[in-house]
Amino acid sequence: MRRLPPRPDLSADTRQRLRTETETIKSSADSKQTAETLYTKARKSDWFKDTVVKTLKKMSGPGERCMYCSGSEASQVEHFRPKSIFPELAMDWNNFLWVCGVCNQSKGDRFPPKTEPGASVIDPGSENPWNFFFIDDFGNLNARWDTLLDAPNPRAENTIRLLALDRDPLQQARHRRLEDLKIAIQEPVAKWTDQLVSAVS
Numbered sequence: 142m143r144r145l146p147p148r149p150d151l152s153a154d155t156r157q158r159l160r161t162e163t164e165t166i167k168s169s170a171d172s173k174q175t176a177e178t179l180y181t182k183a184r185k186s187d188w189f190k191d192t193v194v195k196t197l198k199k200m201s202g203p204g205e206r207c208m209y210c211s212g213s214e215a216s217q218v219e220h221f222r223p224k225s226i227f228p229e230l231a232m233d234w235n236n237f238l239w240v241c242g243v244c245n246q247s248k249g250d251r252f253p254p255k256t257e258p259g260a261s262v263i264d265p266g267s268e269n270p271w272n273f274f275f276i277d278d279f280g281n282l283n284a285r286w287d288t289l290l291d292a293p294n295p296r297a298e299n300t301i302r303l304l305a306l307d308r309d310p311l312q313q314a315r316h317r318r319l320e321d322l323k324i325a326i327q328e329p330v331a332k333w334t335d336q337l338v339s340a341v342s
């Protein structure tokens with residue numbers, strides 16, 4: 142997970158389209174089924190691909206990495222709040238993320254504490270993950286310590302568990318990136334130290 146740029150606004154036309162579909166879902170007798178039908182139809186249509194998907198891809202940055210794990214290329218629209226539980230949010234722009242298949246399957250329709258006991262998942266679309274996580278010297282993603290609870294942050298721990306953010310390929314990729322970074326900064330740091338030494342001597 143990483144910090145994302147603020148969610149950009151969609152065009153007025155797209156906002157109106159999403160709003161109309163949301164109203165249809167809300168007024169339906171079977172909102173869950175209507176949400177499923179409307180979303181499935183939208184997902185295949187050009188207007189959705191050219192607006193929602195395109196903007197999510199842009200938001201995810203270089204390489205269009207998964208908004209949950211940052212480790213894999215994303216390929217799927219994810220409903221942060223599952224549409225099976227929150228059908229009224231099936232066509233809500235603020236509920237869409239761009240994620241990889243592994244994270245999407247890992248999370249599934251789970252949304253604690255609504256669907257199971259436990260702390261709520263961190264939303265990379267609206268929260269700064271670095272308030273909840275840190276990467277240690279080995280490249281492992283860890284929950285920050287919550288001083289009030291005197292325990293690791295429960296939301297961070299549950300997010301790691303639900304999305305399997307500690308899976309081996311991700312930990313190894315983070316470790317490699319960290320090592321590359323250490324090598325990359327060695328030369329500028331040595332140069333800066335030399336300059337400092339010559340300035341004071």
Ligand SMILES: [Zn+2]
Binds near residue numbers: 207208212213240244
């Ligand atoms: Zn992922």
